[in-house]
Amino acid sequence: MKQLQHVLFVFVVTFPGLTYAVGKGPLLISELPPNQVYTEQQLTDFEKHPGTEFKGRELSGLEKDYQLYQKALGIAPENLTHEQRDFLRNLTAHKPRAYKAHAEGPVAIPVYNIKALAEHKLFKYKVAVEASKMETLFSSNIQQFVQQSTLNSTQVAAARKVIQDALSIAEVTQMQLIDAYKVDNSNYSVVMLSELAEVTGNKDAVLAVLKKDTSDWQKNQLLNGLNQYFSAQEQQVLLQEIIEQKNKLSSQALLIYAKLPATVLDESFLYELLSDEVLGASSAAAISNLPGLDFNWLVDNIKNHSKSRTAVANSLLVLRLSSNPEAKRVLHDIVAADYIQFADIKAEVATWIE
């Protein structure tokens, strides 16, 4: 009785009052029996020693779900026995018995997402099965391997696994793969090229990803780690090429360019971009990170291009973003000398130096 009262109390104070979702909404804690809803403190206490007191009594929903989750987590998906496969398949229909409330509202969150874990394990099993077939293709028929790898998400995951598990990949095979994925138009080709780049360090694979005419997060991540693949000199050439294309990678490329060693970095390239409509602001951010700023150049740029919003705004932006203490003094001087012709920019800068 005491436990029931405690559970009811927990339910009522977690989210006082009832709520409703319009139409077919998410599961709410008000729709659950109180003994399935746990507070943050109860879960913290449980997590400290979840399995020590199970023996000899009926388990709570939380304890049962924990046990199932732990069992599923411990299954290695690459080699499932029949029993394990059946066990996981049954779990894909599991209805959670332990929930917590969403932090901001009364949506019910399963404490253990057993269904998702089981589905993922089964997916990994499928991937392992496909990977063993694709391993054969990888050794015997690269073109067919490439074709298979871009069919669907299972195949691409399997192909990635083949590449990850390969002890080494001959350079000629690497080039065959790169050439094939370069001309493949599926989204998965970028995934495969990125995998190849990460596993082998092959520069051509990196270049192939960066030159793909698609919008892919892998490009940004590869740019982030460009120094793992290219020397400073090589990076300078590659980054400048990307910057001049003025595409979605150009802003990132500019910021990375500004961090290149002084021996390869051409600062004037960055300064000249301040007047560019597309990349001027990114150039300003890049310049602001340089160890030294050419304050005279910036002031002259504002004076000499006083009618260009872009040139003036971005030159001021360099000073705004820079952590160099001299930058703020220069801003003061610019305002005092009334070099800024645009009333709104003047007003904005005035708030910076207040």
Add this chain to the structure above:
Amino acid sequence: MDRVTLKSISIALLLSSGSAVAEVLTYTESTNSSNELAIGYPVPEPVDSLIAVDGFRSYDSLHSQHQSLAVGHAEVRSSIIGQTHFNRDIFAYRFGDSDTQTVDGQREPAFLINGGIHAREWQSPEVVTELMEQMVERKSDQGMVQYLLENTNTVIVPVLNVDGFLQTQRYPTQVTQTPGTTASSSPSQKFAQPRDGRMRRKNMPNVDEVLSTEGDRLNGVDLNRNNEVFFGVQPDNSTPTSLIYGGTSAFSEPETQALLQAAQLGPRNRLRFYQDSHSFSRVLFVPQPANSRRNAITNSLASKFQDATRAQGSDYFPVISEIGSGIPSTADYFAYTDLIPTWTLELEPPMGFANEPDGGAFYGGTGASHSGFILPASEIARVRDELAIAQLLMLYHQAGPAYVTDVVITDSEGTEVYAASWQSASGSRSLSVTTDNTLSAGQQYTLYVSFNKPMRVRNSSDNVVQYSGQSVSLAPSISLSGNGGSGDFSRTLTASRSDWLNQETDGFTFKRYQDDAFKTTFTIPSNIPVSSTTGTTNMNINLNAQDLAGLSLDANPATVVDWANGAWTNYEDGNGQAGDSGGPDSNYQIKVSNQGLTLSEPQSSGGGGSLNWLLLLLLSGLTVSRKRFK
């Protein structure tokens, strides 16, 4: 010095000083171990780029982009609204023209959008930044955005919890273990309640920036529990180590104080909408103070938000609170204090929807604990775009219903026969009729009507279509009504969605924003009853059109629509009653003569009266004859 070296030195220093060291755990794509947890897809790391990428920009890049918008565009002004515990500036940005008046000289409404209040919710700053970027990119669109910039003031705080957000980005794949667990605990126990690093939620008072410091990782205040309304209502709100600790008192934190400062930029007494952007669950949590009109308007608005997102494939579900019940969130605060529509927007992934995987599993991941806060880099571009469409609709709606600005009628030769326009003074308008000739029944005319806001959107084929997910009557509704001395009559005129004007057509064009006007040709019906003595009658033109958010017209533009006490004021319907639904504007009276047509019989509505009309003709003929013989 790279991050790993710095961390190693920090750990060494801490160990040597005798301080306890928390175990650092790592999220991975596919590796599980005693201190690694696979989420099933690559764990994003921040990208340095001002321009939006397929991924999550670093705070420095986001901030640089925000500052570039402010210095580069007259429509954006930045303000420092406070400093964090680490003395970092917190910024708000105002989007609008430099005055506080609408185009026709009335007081502008204001909106407040908050982002990045919970550090680990990376989706939020990106979605809010996208809204800022679109308001700049489209500032001259002669449409919705230009209308908003010229007639409203939108205040946006893209990252409120700067310290916390930086902490999550400093350790993009790492967290510390659940309180009370040890190195020998199972991975699922250790990862169950991660509290610092990538999964920090609270702000950072008395917290260093070293992940492995054990003693401070539970410190901090939940900024979405530090608000005055319902302060302390949940038991854990007063537990300092709790995830939802609300602080020592309401608004104790510099960040929540900064949010109040941001509201003042509206200014505060002009606010008509507030949204606090979070993740995850793909819902709206909608507070309900005890104000039925405010709740009805808010819930309708939330439904439109849902429709706008559902049409794009992501169904953001309104979860409506019980009236008078809530938590000390910022959304509850502004709802109860300002009586305006507010909600907590929880961005995707979804949670708790039947037949949809929860959290990270929605993207094919393992569904591991807290994976919903780690949106795959490949998804954020879509989320940004979807939410921008919905958010702009909310601002457009709360800017207020449309009203007629001008009515012009020309005859078949293009000569103006009727012209009226609403002239604005402060707080009111008056109708100025500058041309008022008599029209003739049976003749064709062109009717031109303009409004104060863009009323439609178009697709790439230039056809008028619904705004994402909305369902409004696209054609304007026009009728003529009156009483010719023989009974009331009403005639509906045909109009279609293709009557809206986004360019010049036959000498007519939009007034200020594309599709803020329409023109249609019509013929005065030949059976309009008229006075038997004058042969003319007065008629009202009744105009109605829903704006693209579904609001009907303000039927009486003489009084200026505004917002007070949770609802619209001066928003009249066709009967002149103020409420929240609007209606047809019937302020335009024209005179029509009915020569050559039969007059109506008494008490009938249309047609008839031939005897009286014959007499009129005879009388006219006699008059002419007399004149000839003078």
